[in-house]
Amino acid sequence: MKVKTQHNRRSFLKVSAAAGGGLVLGFSWLAGCSPAESEIAEEVARQMPENWFDINGFLKIGDNGLVTIMSPNPEIGQNVKTSMPMIVAEELDVAWEDVIVEQAGLDTEIFTRQLAGGSQSIRFGWPGLRRAGAAARHLLVAATAEKWQVPLEELTTENGIITHAATGQTIGYGEIASAAAGIEVPEEIALKEPADFKIIGQGKKNVDGRKITTGEPLFGIDVQREGMLTAMIIHPPAFGMKLKTYDATTVSSMPGISKVFTINADKEGVEKQWSDTNAFPELIAIVGETTWQVMKAKKALQVEWEQDTPPESSPELQQALVALMETTPKEAARKDGDPTGAFAGAAQVVEATYTAPFLAHNTMEPMNFFAHVTADHAELEGPIQTPEFLRPTVAALVGLPEDKVSIMMTRMGGGFGRRLYGNFGVEAALISKEMNAPVKLLYTREDDMTQGTYRPDYRVTYRAALNEDNELIGFHVRGSGTDGSPVFANRFPAGAVDNYLAENLEKSSNISTGAWRAPRSNFIAGAEQAFLDEVAEAAGKDPIEFRLELFDRAIAKPVGEKNDYEADRYAGVLKLVKEKAGWGTERPGVHRGVAAYYCHNSYVAQVVDVVMENDRPKVDKVWCAVDCGIVVNPEGAINQIEGGIIDGIGHAMYSAITFENGKPQQSNFDKYRLIRHAEAPREIEVFFVENGIDPTGLGEPSLPPVIGALANALAKATGERLYHQPFEFNPQEVLG
Amino acid sequence: MPNYSLRINGQVHEVEVAEDTPVLWVLRDHIKLLGTKYGCGIGQCGACTIHLDGLAMRSCSVPISAVGSQKITTIEGLSEKGNHPVQQAWIEHDVPQCGYCQAGQIMNAAALLADTPSPSDKEIAARMNGNICRCGTYTRIQKAIKTAAEKMS
């Protein structure tokens, strides 16, 4: 396959001396070894090259054949720091054992879309990463052809060695790298055929695995600088409140405290981007020497708050959604056929309403950021999913041109969407500017959990019309939520039902919301898949057969044109999980539920097995079939899928943020319940559909459907259908 | 401020800090041992787990004044070459996702195996229940502990 290179032809080769030579462990190699081998691996630490040849910004080749590949995108635990460089290494044709991976900083000249969001890093990164590797390989091969005076086509590569079979000559990438300087990048470049992949499709261990397990500093919270101060913020205790006044005298004399002041992320003339949503732009900043000193001052500070907008409480928030759902939106989000007629003539109508509460992201590493703002430069470093968006906001607020703001991404202790909104980076910059010193801002867990940017509360009502032959002839979904409806009008079962109506209703609130792992899908998939289970039951059909009939319909004679899924791939994962889980064979004491969903460009179907333990349901096993096209790194992919499943089960079962007069009632893990070890499934088994389709992401797609499969299994286990998350306690009761 | 002489990972460190300072922040801010993590500060998540005389403790909830002559071991000191059987098993099972909770998980698992060399599934679940993994690596942790137990036997 040939593709356009899209590389400009500027001189690409930069030579940099490796600082002091020295030894380096082939981390990826070490990580890939069995434990017995890793003992040996420690003995054979590699010599660092004397010179690195910077080939095209994506990679450097050392004079001894070691290769450094830059990982362009932010790493939030989705494992792109391993999988993206694997794609470059594949096309470069080097041995993975010779690769060192480095995190790139924000560099929009070399990289595009340095963003972690929407499970899109691999999907969008795929072509560019392949081109970068292939282009570098071409330069090395072309330089060799010139050196040996042989036709380029006669040269082959393998594991970083170039061979001319006819003459038996070989040369390593490291030896020819310096000569690649004179070679121009051609307009077109050949890519490997997927059948020839040697790295892609092989399970490679996390490149940071060794550093993580030995406690090396990797995260934003670990950033250190000479003379660095520690900062914390105080935000209003409730949504709808703002700062009235505070008395700094009580704390400014406390040990280690340097300064107490206010910062404001709202500034006249500075336009807000989507990533700048923030319920509390004005904050108190406390700066001092050590974390504990600042924490103590933060507790001691006397602050008065005042009401700004009306306070909201959970029961009323829920009632507001109930009332909203009684209204009919002016326009349908999608309408096919004659839904009213279909329901009027139905032999049977099934109806159900589902709800879910606000959720906090609760990344394990609380929000933090390092900033050092001086008169002519701002250096930022920390955990951020959207460095490209943080930069212009910081530049505008500290009054520097964008090219004077540098951002380095650290490994992140989780993202889940929270770090798309970089207010903490902005705050760190404002605090550093005021202090004229390097500063690390850290949120306490309480700051983090009560600051907002929540997954919105949702409510959705489904109605299904069945005819006398138990065929689905009408489908109606009406959804609502804070800051938007969770309904995707063009997703399944749109396209599989003649008479279809989707409606969206939106409520606003002073509680701030944001994208939370698989936005909207994280609720609507569970509701929809639980509802379809109920419809299948009413129709007297097996839940998998019922869904497959609908997919057959959508394949044979799709209704409408905008259907946002491929029915055959959807059916494919469902058939795969059906086969693997042995669906239909009863096992005593095992209660099963099924679900399938398509979001973020990948297809997932799951069977959840629930057993009763001490009269309480427990997820025993989850079977999961996935179609995400080519699987770049199966080891990491399976880990992501498992994580999404456990995340989905956990939040559906246990988690909620509730409010009293605008104040979040959960501010730490004593009240906000997250799934724990003993509640996790005993086993998760993952199966991939094998095909050659370009890869799509996995950070999100396994989460949404598992909530439906879980609800359906719980219904089997307990005889009771659950409509309100979290399932373990009924929020209505708790709030009422 | 009082002065403390601490035995950490086989070395003696002198620090001058307020007596109510949690060991977590002494390690991170004063000794610059950054592997031990802050997750909740109230003993609920286990991210800050260290060993005090071999027992797993939440360093966010132990004031420095309570340490005395007890030996502190952090993730950095669990093994000399990063090759404690638990660390090896973690790599073998590719446990970490974001990795932030894992130092705490490993320290707790190592303490568990030190007193219960071949734990049952139930024992593992009970002992590891205090360590939250927001990324959901629990099934891998379970397997890795079993593997580590085998290595150690």
Ligand code: FES
């Ligand atoms: S930080 Fe110590 S238990 Fe959470």
Ligand code: FES
């Ligand atoms: S690996 Fe991310 S919190 Fe455990």
